[in-house]
Amino acid sequence: MQILLNGIIVGGIYALIALGFNLIFSSTRFFHVLYGVLALLGAYFTYTFMEYGWNFFAAIPVAALLASLLGVASWQFLYKPLVDRKASSLVLMVTSFGALIVVQNLIALIWKNNTKSISITDTIKPAYEFLGLNITFNQLVILAVSIVLMVLLELFLKKTKYGLAIRAIGDNAELTTVLGLHTNRITLLVFFIGTFLSAVSASLIALEIGARPTHGLHYFFLKAVIASIIGGIGSMRGALIGGLLLGVVENIGIYYLGGSWQEVVAFSLLTLFLLFKPQGLVNQMQLAK
């Protein structure tokens, strides 16, 4: 049970990362690799604000906001000019990868290569006991923030006019243009929301594992992609389920095999899905065909 709980908590974050990734993927249809390192920047911004004495809960949203603006800029100034020139999704992905390397090196330059850790309070709080399960204060915060953000995202997508437009673009971008929507504005909004989710997730994860320059690619991007593929790329529900499943399976793996097997377990899960259910658990792309 304890493993399951830990898995769900980590899985919640993976789900959040995957949700942001999928949101961007479904409206732009390319692998935004840079996503991982922008999320990581969010964690570094949080770290820096806290160095200046900010409270964790004040630092997180402001840091995520800054990262989101960079996400928005990456669409407007990096990808959009290429898309306007009819660049393929492969070209976009390679560009994105290049940008990731640049940002990763800048991070190493500014914050150095060692791990920066973040903690909410100076004193270590004892774990709470709950129905025989242990949950730390950090885990509680992570769980609460993940749930709140997911609910907000769901409400936004289902209940608002912009949410409707975002879902519509994911379905059929050309048609939204025909109906007179300013699709670029909607895409910018998608980059904003997607990056915001990822940056908050990264700051939360940093509570547990700290932040290192390589986390962008090796951690955030990979988790987003693996969770998305398991869940079904392009699907919001799929990202949620994929993230949770990944978190739980990883934790079971860690428990029985040890921490160094985490990546192996994640990739084995991915491989299983690629072999037996490549379209993922929720097949959204079939709808959009």
Next chain:
Amino acid sequence: MNNKLLNVTNLDVHFGPTQVIHNVDYHVNEGEILILMGPNGAGKTVLLKSTFGLFEKSTGTVEFDGKVIHPHPSSMVEAGMSFVGQGKRVFPSLTIEENLRMGAYLWSDKKMIQARTEELIQFFPVLKKKFKQIAYYMSGGEQQILALARGLMMNPKLLLLDEPSIGLAPKIVQSVFEKIAEINKTFGTSIVVVEHNLKSLLNIAHRGYILAEGKMLMEGPVEKLADSKNLEKVFFGEIA
């Protein structure tokens, strides 16, 4: 003399170095159903899309509702034009209700949207049954009806339809065409229909053009176009 709702003059469209539309003039009178014919690759779709601003024209003027407009989809929609294309016509993962809502995205008055939606589902009863279901599960004919209804949400003055019959069974085609005539009568919407199949539109359209290789060949009442030897030449010359 009829009032010209849309007047397009001297239109040229290029894709890179190739010219696809050559100095084309056409117009749509208020209240009429206009048919635009021509063989595959004649440039019918490009003509409609560049009128609507989905393709950039090289030269030419587009005058709509008394004003010269530089075509861009959002300004055209705002001015009262609506376009239903040839390809994927609906948002498959949105419900019928949400699909219709997308047709009036530029409107923000909820009551107005509600009222118009009600009016259109009365007019297209097929939409009523599956109102809260996603469009993915609709048949091709139902999707076409949904696309038409969505195109009418903002009560446009002019509706551009690119091959509404494509992919539909002949029986359904007839009912879709009847619906098009009914739209014209009920809402007073002027309509441009691109079609290969002249016969099925003979009783419905008022006037037509024949386009071939990017040039306007003929203009006139439908009967005249249907009669002409030119038509045979254009189509059968192409097939042979």
